[in-house]
Amino acid sequence: MKLLQLTDIHLTKPGDTIAGREPNENFRKALHHATRHHPDAEAVVITGDLSDWGDREDYLRLKTEIAACPLPVHLCIGNHDERDIFLSVFPECADENGFVQSLVPLSEGTAILLDSWGANSHAGFYCAKRQAWLDAQLSRLSGPIYLFMHHNPVPTGVAPMDQIMLQDADAFGQIISRHKDKIRHLFHGHCHLPLTGSFHGIPFSAPRGTNHAGWPDFDNERNLSASDLPESYAVAFCGPHSVMVHMVEYGYEGQIRREGSPDYAEWDRLTMVR
Numbered sequence: 001m002k003l004l005q006l007t008d009i010h011l012t013k014p015g016d017t018i019a020g021r022e023p024n025e026n027f028r029k030a031l032h033h034a035t036r037h038h039p040d041a042e043a044v045v046i047t048g049d050l051s052d053w054g055d056r057e058d059y060l061r062l063k064t065e066i067a068a069c070p071l072p073v074h075l076c077i078g079n080h081d082e083r084d085i086f087l088s089v090f091p092e093c094a095d096e097n098g099f100v101q102s103l104v105p106l107s108e109g110t111a112i113l114l115d116s117w118g119a120n121s122h123a124g125f126y127c128a129k130r131q132a133w134l135d136a137q138l139s140r141l142s143g144p145i146y147l148f149m150h151h152n153p154v155p156t157g158v159a160p161m162d163q164i165m166l167q168d169a170d171a172f173g174q175i176i177s178r179h180k181d182k183i184r185h186l187f188h189g190h191c192h193l194p195l196t197g198s199f200h201g202i203p204f205s206a207p208r209g210t211n212h213a214g215w216p217d218f219d220n221e222r223n224l225s226a227s228d229l230p231e232s233y234a235v236a237f238c239g240p241h242s243v244m245v246h247m248v249e250y251g252y253e254g255q256i257r258r259e260g261s262p263d264y265a266e267w268d269r270l271t272m273v274r
Ligand SMILES: [Fe+2]
Pocket: 008, 010, 049, 078, 080, 190, 191, 192
């Protein structure tokens, strides 16, 4: 089973750029790349920061792009989104409490999409109501379960980034650790950095994002740091006992070479072409 994660698409007024890149163009390019190379993906999940400033026009454009995409696309919101405006365009994404949370049935298990949005803050939140909802879903469902959310529950070690991580990480961690035998992987975004690690023994990963790129500047205590590294999305191969996640840097414009002989027995130091 193959799952795709796009994150931090930051759609904005067409023609406007963020860090010299046009987010609408980049998003279309990512979807096109994903569709061409992974037509067999069961689901594409976009893990938040859908719009750069929560503008309704961005969500309307997103809806049109998704409708034209041959793959099923599912959405989380991030700190740059506005929940009410988002839900005015995507009312079907609300759970029974009005949060942007949903379950996506997969051929092997279920994806649970979480809402870590909080008003007037770039940090992430997971309140008691959302915690109760997640606990109920995790109790009811059998595994494997794949969690998708915007904010990182684990500090990155980059101080300004960690000020806006998931603030309720302890309570969130207690819930998922109770159900960790069912949870195969957690996918997040927000940091614009390729990240991987584990939280209460549950593996997580994040790709860089489809537009502007971060940089792990451990010495900068005050500002987030940016770079011009390539735009990317993630491809996850989910087996009965394993998950393999690639970060595909579809914005890379350099050469891709085919090396040596396909017969590894022919490899030697004189004839091998690299
Ligand atoms: Fe973002």
